[in-house]
Amino acid sequence: MDVTLSVNGVSRTASVEPRITLADVLRDELGLTGTHVGCEHGVCGACTVLLDGRSVRSCLLFAVQAAGQEVTTVEGLAAADGTLHPLQKAFHDAHGLQCGFCTPGFLMAARELLDENPSPTESEVRTWLSGNLCRCTGYQNIVDAVLLAAERMRGAP
Amino acid sequence: MDVYLPRTLPEALELKARHPEAMPIAGGTDVMVDINFDRHRPTALIDLTRIPELAVWRREDGHIFLGAGVTYTRIMQELPGLRAWFQAARTVGSPQIRNRATVGGNLGTASPAGDALPVIAAHDGEVIMISARGERSLAWHEFLVGVKRNALHPDELIAGVRWRTVRGPGSFSKIGTRNAMVISMAGLCLLLDEEARAVRVALGSVAPTIVRAAEAEAFAAAEIARAGAWDDPKATLSEGTLAEFGERVTGAAKPIDDIRGTARYRRHACVVLGRRALAWALADRRG
Ligand SMILES: Cc1cc2nc3c(=O)[nH]c(=O)nc-3n(C[C@H](O)[C@H](O)[C@H](O)COP(=O)(O)OP(=O)(O)OC[C@H]3O[C@@H](n4cnc5c(N)ncnc54)[C@H](O)[C@@H]3O)c2cc1C
Ligand code: FES
Ligand code: FES
Numbered sequence: 001m002d003v004t005l006s007v008n009g010v011s012r013t014a015s016v017e018p019r020i021t022l023a024d025v026l027r028d029e030l031g032l033t034g035t036h037v038g039c040e041h042g043v044c045g046a047c048t049v050l051l052d053g054r055s056v057r058s059c060l061l062f063a064v065q066a067a068g069q070e071v072t073t074v075e076g077l078a079a080a081d082g083t084l085h086p087l088q089k090a091f092h093d094a095h096g097l098q099c100g101f102c103t104p105g106f107l108m109a110a111r112e113l114l115d116e117n118p119s120p121t122e123s124e125v126r127t128w129l130s131g132n133l134c135r136c137t138g139y140q141n142i143v144d145a146v147l148l149a150a151e152r153m154r155g156a157p
Numbered sequence: 158m159d160v161y162l163p164r165t166l167p168e169a170l171e172l173k174a175r176h177p178e179a180m181p182i183a184g185g186t187d188v189m190v191d192i193n194f195d196r197h198r199p200t201a202l203i204d205l206t207r208i209p210e211l212a213v214w215r216r217e218d219g220h221i222f223l224g225a226g227v228t229y230t231r232i233m234q235e236l237p238g239l240r241a242w243f244q245a246a247r248t249v250g251s252p253q254i255r256n257r258a259t260v261g262g263n264l265g266t267a268s269p270a271g272d273a274l275p276v277i278a279a280h281d282g283e284v285i286m287i288s289a290r291g292e293r294s295l296a297w298h299e300f301l302v303g304v305k306r307n308a309l310h311p312d313e314l315i316a317g318v319r320w321r322t323v324r325g326p327g328s329f330s331k332i333g334t335r336n337a338m339v340i341s342m343a344g345l346c347l348l349l350d351e352e353a354r355a356v357r358v359a360l361g362s363v364a365p366t367i368v369r370a371a372e373a374e375a376f377a378a379a380e381i382a383r384a385g386a387w388d389d390p391k392a393t394l395s396e397g398t399l400a401e402f403g404e405r406v407t408g409a410a411k412p413i414d415d416i417r418g419t420a421r422y423r424r425h426a427c428v429v430l431g432r433r434a435l436a437w438a439l440a441d442r443r444g
Contacts, residue, residue: 056257131253
């Protein structure tokens, strides 16, 4: 079955079995391995991508269900010339990652939060990210990074 | 496995009539977990996420109709005035789950831990089912027939739920192991119905299906009447009465021990959830 999706603004077509998840198509068919797969049952958040601007678990979605929709992955965050997105820069500056396995999921979840609420409180950030698991950082630096990115993005012209 | 992607309700109903074994999939947050764990291998799926007729809610002559395809995120954004619904939606999973998961999926799965279900029960909701043959509806307790079992026929889809608007405060609260970590150990929805001068309490996760605590409901309504609080919102109930209400709420529970908690803990949770919910509702009326 042929599926056409818009991925990070580019129309991509893949020939897939109906029972293949969006996460697997992104990684195996389209070579976008930035989307990580941890638990495959919706709990860890590592596979988070945006579907028409809303964060979803790509392990809980068949690729064919996303046909014709707009998918944004972590590869779509940085600018075309490689300039990091303010969230990526802030994760770097505030030490929001250690092993980095969870990072793509946190970045995409945080991106939706800041799209909707440019000035979240610390507690709003924590609540929003409660569905993403990290085994390294203890979360504090991740929360700090999101707050730092929000501050920089508000300051931007 | 075949996947059908109908774009209209008639198209979906025709597919379901032709392929009654095909499993509907809405947000996929229950279906996919089963498939990824290999607990279930459907031969065919019918994707319902493109069907506009299921993704609507509306007010109709004193009732509210909530379509099966409405997500929890949309309930929070579009129906914040329905306090208990808002609170239940907010407790489901995490934002990424709420962006996909639907009320229809909660009804389809019919788990005693489904958080929308006590809210539907407290509203005396009826479930609307639809097939190529036509439409029918069942009261929530006729629809939820057992643990993970509902009264849907193989050629039917859930269209949504419908209930008479309730005037008065209400809440949903639950106890679970961690925010965003799935399933509740006990959940409770309480509504004060100012017009009928009634109290409605429904419990989740503490019996094979959702239960109403009828005896506790009658007790609370009578105590509120005795205190004169239906007419005078400033009148209060004593701590002792609230505590007794909590004990009576627990009387409706038939909990079991499982990996999430013991029956004893669940009974205690019902006492606390019940007492608090009634205290909140009375405080809300005092304004
Ligand atoms: C990480 C995680 C956390 C979760 N946390 C919670 C929680 O806190 N509270 C809670 O209640 N649930 C929770 N769930 C379970 C799940 O999200 C809910 O039950 C949700 O309401 C299911 O909706 P869905 O649209 O994703 O259903 P789907 O998975 O698409 O479908 C579920 C079932 O309903 C059937 N179905 C769906 N729509 C229809 C229809 N219109 N007509 C006929 N049949 C239909 C399907 O065939 C299937 O049997 C969680 C799940 C995950 C993965
Ligand atoms: S891999 Fe999708 S939530 Fe864990
Ligand atoms: S940085 Fe290692 S899991 Fe989060």
